[in-house]
Amino acid sequence: MALRIQHNIASMYALRNLGISTNALEKSLERLSSGYRINHAGDDTSGLAVSQKFRAQIASLKVASRNAAEANSLLQVAEGGIEQIHSMLVRLKELATQAASTNAGSNRTEINQEAQALVSEIDRIATSTEYADVDLLTGYGTKSVDSTSQGEINDFNNLYDFDVTGAATGSYTFTYNTTTNVLTLSDGTTSDSVTLATGANSYEFSTLGVSFKTTAALDTGAEVDALGTGLAALNNSGTADFAVSGSASTFQIGFENSSDNRLSIQLDSVKAEDIGSSASTARIDDIDLSTQSGAQTALGIIDDAISDVSNARGDIGAYMNRLAYASANIAISIENLQQSESVIRDADMAEEMATFTKSQILQQAGVAMLAQANTLPQSALQLLR
Numbered sequence: 001m002a003l004r005i006q007h008n009i010a011s012m013y014a015l016r017n018l019g020i021s022t023n024a025l026e027k028s029l030e031r032l033s034s035g036y037r038i039n040h041a042g043d044d045t046s047g048l049a050v051s052q053k054f055r056a057q058i059a060s061l062k063v064a065s066r067n068a069a070e071a072n073s074l075l076q077v078a079e080g081g082i083e084q085i086h087s088m089l090v091r092l093k094e095l096a097t098q099a100a101s102t103n104a105g106s107n108r109t110e111i112n113q114e115a116q117a118l119v120s121e122i123d124r125i126a127t128s129t130e131y132a133d134v135d136l137l138t139g140y141g142t143k144s145v146d147s148t149s150q151g152e153i154n155d156f157n158n159l160y161d162f163d164v165t166g167a168a169t170g171s172y173t174f175t176y177n178t179t180t181n182v183l184t185l186s187d188g189t190t191s192d193s194v195t196l197a198t199g200a201n202s203y204e205f206s207t208l209g210v211s212f213k214t215t216a217a218l219d220t221g222a223e224v225d226a227l228g229t230g231l232a233a234l235n236n237s238g239t240a241d242f243a244v245s246g247s248a249s250t251f252q253i254g255f256e257n258s259s260d261n262r263l264s265i266q267l268d269s270v271k272a273e274d275i276g277s278s279a280s281t282a283r284i285d286d287i288d289l290s291t292q293s294g295a296q297t298a299l300g301i302i303d304d305a306i307s308d309v310s311n312a313r314g315d316i317g318a319y320m321n322r323l324a325y326a327s328a329n330i331a332i333s334i335e336n337l338q339q340s341e342s343v344i345r346d347a348d349m350a351e352e353m354a355t356f357t358k359s360q361i362l363q364q365a366g367v368a369m370l371a372q373a374n375t376l377p378q379s380a381l382q383l384l385r
Helices: 009-034 045-099 102-128 147-154 221-232 292-345 349-383
Strands: 159-163 170-177 182-186 191-195 201-205 210-214 242-245 249-252 262-265
Touching: 009 349, 045 102, 045 249, 045 262, 045 292, 102 292, 147 159, 147 242, 170 221, 182 221, 191 201, 262 292
Parallel strands: none
Antiparallel strands: 159 210, 170 182, 170 242, 182 191, 201 210, 249 262
16 A cells, blocks of 8 residues: 555545535535425526526416406496496386376376486486596497597498497598598598498498497488488587597416407496497487477387396496406416426425535544544654654
């Protein structure tokens, strides 16, 4: 056996292994104290990249969950207003039934006064029901025609359900040919035409997303021409006959920029001027219970108004159900993504404790062996005596 004093190979070997044990011990201490298997990019580069992506998705889904909760709160506020409007319509039905009977006699004046007060209250609730300063019951998330043109459209006796839901925002112009009865609608770039006829019909400018219906009372050619020329003269024949504004109210309920990660909510208007008979221009704000015939006509209008309000409430219920399922799905997604992120990034404490114990023992043994290795060259002193 060679005995050297210039280079203590045994000590170097012990020192190298002691360094390995110490580094492993420090790594275990870091993981045990932080709870993470990955604390630095060097610990697991690919795992860190995947876990960071999961973390971003989880954070986004937590916000999406709050968005869904706020959307549900909005719908609850809207339903509360609609419930009161429905109750008032039921009362209007009672009053109309009473006024439609001969025995009502001179009481119809008082009955009509109460009815008109209820109609005003319906409008007040519809226009004052808000969420975050946004009206909910006047056509929330829907597109609408400018008020001037809409007022003129409402005045047409034989036209109803003028719908611009599918139209792009902007200005539109009608032109009408009295010879061919062709009504043309243009947005300045695209044009679409329909041919007006007598009777109850539905007309759709499919290219532009605009439609309307006519009643059976449109029974002469003269009335058809009056309707066509009236539409062409909307807004005092200005630069445009009507303008469309508004957009759908969209809630982000996912972490991606796609339609599947969004929910659009549209609530129909339940103002007095927008609910009522579906086959004429009569609406709740047109009812008059001061006469027996007026009360009898009002019975049908009120029934249709109740149907309109029930449909609006049904839409709210459908949105609420969708949000409930969406919220549950978000919660499950967060749970699963968190589990996936945990598998990649979190430390297994039991395994890490075993590694820590092993490294601790190796370090203690390494220190002891290093001390022994450092004493080996002293044996050479025995030869020098």
